[in-house]
Amino acid sequence: MSAPPRRDLAAMIVPLGRALTAAELPVLREHGLTMWAYSVLLRLDERPLRSQAALADAIGADKTRIIDVLSDLGDRGLISRTPDPADRRVRLLALTPQGRRVRDAAQAAIQLREERLLARHLTPAQRTALLDALQVLDALPAEAVSDPEP
Amino acid sequence: MSAPPRRDLAAMIVPLGRALTAAELPVLREHGLTMWAYSVLLRLDERPLRSQAALADAIGADKTRIIDVLSDLGDRGLISRTPDPADRRVRLLALTPQGRRVRDAAQAAIQLREERLLARHLTPAQRTALLDALQVLDALPAEAVSDPEP
DNA sequence: GCAGACGATAAGCACATGCGTACAAATCTG
DNA sequence: CAGATTTGTACGCATGTGCTTATCGTCTGC
Numbered sequence: 001m002s003a004p005p006r007r008d009l010a011a012m013i014v015p016l017g018r019a020l021t022a023a024e025l026p027v028l029r030e031h032g033l034t035m036w037a038y039s040v041l042l043r044l045d046e047r048p049l050r051s052q053a054a055l056a057d058a059i060g061a062d063k064t065r066i067i068d069v070l071s072d073l074g075d076r077g078l079i080s081r082t083p084d085p086a087d088r089r090v091r092l093l094a095l096t097p098q099g100r101r102v103r104d105a106a107q108a109a110i111q112l113r114e115e116r117l118l119a120r121h122l123t124p125a126q127r128t129a130l131l132d133a134l135q136v137l138d139a140l141p142a143e144a145v146s147d148p149e150p
Numbered sequence: 151m152s153a154p155p156r157r158d159l160a161a162m163i164v165p166l167g168r169a170l171t172a173a174e175l176p177v178l179r180e181h182g183l184t185m186w187a188y189s190v191l192l193r194l195d196e197r198p199l200r201s202q203a204a205l206a207d208a209i210g211a212d213k214t215r216i217i218d219v220l221s222d223l224g225d226r227g228l229i230s231r232t233p234d235p236a237d238r239r240v241r242l243l244a245l246t247p248q249g250r251r252v253r254d255a256a257q258a259a260i261q262l263r264e265e266r267l268l269a270r271h272l273t274p275a276q277r278t279a280l281l282d283a284l285q286v287l288d289a290l291p292a293e294a295v296s297d298p299e300p
Numbered sequence: 301g302c303a304g305a306c307g308a309t310a311a312g313c314a315c316a317t318g319c320g321t322a323c324a325a326a327t328c329t330g
Numbered sequence: 331c332a333g334a335t336t337t338g339t340a341c342g343c344a345t346g347t348g349c350t351t352a353t354c355g356t357c358t359g360c
Contacts, residue, residue, distance in 0.1 A: 007192075008260055010173075010174055012287075013167040013170060014170070015292075016163055016284070017164040017167045020159055020163060020295060022296045023296040024158075060165065117287075117295060121286055121290065126283045126286070129275075129276065130280060132276065137166055137272075145166070145169035145267060
């Protein structure tokens with residue numbers, strides 16, 4: 001059993017993520033979004049969220065950092081931030097119809113680029129295999145990746 | 151042609167990369183390496199490199215930042231940094247035998263964890279498909295990812 | 301009702317990183 | 331030979347981000 005001469009997973013994935021991020025940035029700017037703002041829109045689209053702390057945690061951001069992002073998105077009418085009637089400390093976060101439109105447009109443009117990239121370099125079978133495997137690993141809690149107990 | 155309800159590639163890959171990186175750090179620390187130092191060892195192992203600027207570029211670092219890393223690795227005898235006899239401005243960089251030992255030990259530990267993770271959550275077919283696809287995308291120049299001309 | 305807990309916000313410190321400048325040593329060019 | 335170029339190095343500045351603390355309004359358990 002000789003060690004397969006392959007590169008580390010992280011050594012392949014991290015630069016790939018950097019390149020994909022770099023490719024996204026101009027597209028997002030065209031839609032008037034930063035990466036953080038886009039993350040927020042994506043996350044809020046799944047379902048409305050109680051509390052900004054939960055949102056920050058969900059997108060891996062610092063809770064004190066997304067305040068400006070949320071204020072900006074709120075000012076521009078892309079998200080609503082209403083106090084919870086049941087507990088007025090927390091703010092209920094949700095996409096507005098306009099926020100959903102912006103999100104959809106940005107994501108469509110991004111996934112179009114991604115699909116072009118995959119189609120150009122991978123076979124259809126490889127494409128689905130990659131996406132399937134990624135979705136499995138993506139669904140894992142972070143601890144499962146960081147700490148695989150033997 | 152309805153949009154497939156999948157997450158963005160980058161939205162899956164970047165957090166995965168973060169988790170893998172977080173998993174690597176303790177292992178690297180056990181071997182007395184930082185992430186940058188490990189990147190240097192990995193890159194130098196492929197073949198000796200002319201000039202530090204080329205190295206910095208190869209691992210995506212700032213050329214003024216890796217100086218301390220290289221000095222430290224040199225002090226600890228893991229790499230050699232000899233002036234090129236043909237052009238004494240440049241320093242020829244290479245792994246020492248001890249540097250190779252450290253690199254091999256660290257990489258073995260890291261890939262062991264990675265393989266455990268993959269084996270636990272993916273089928274063998276998925277595992278190879280993922281690695282194949284990643285190696286294809288990893289071999290692309292960054293421009294091919296960032297700017298897929300139609 | 302009141303003391304402590306909790307959410308949102310703001311302000312500060314710390315650190316890593318990127319970018320530009322500057323400079324010395326060595327090399328190349330006219 | 332003189333000036334321009336290149337490599338490695340050091341330093342300062344700006345930025346982005348995380349982490350901590352403080353404040354204010356609100357809620358919950360006693």
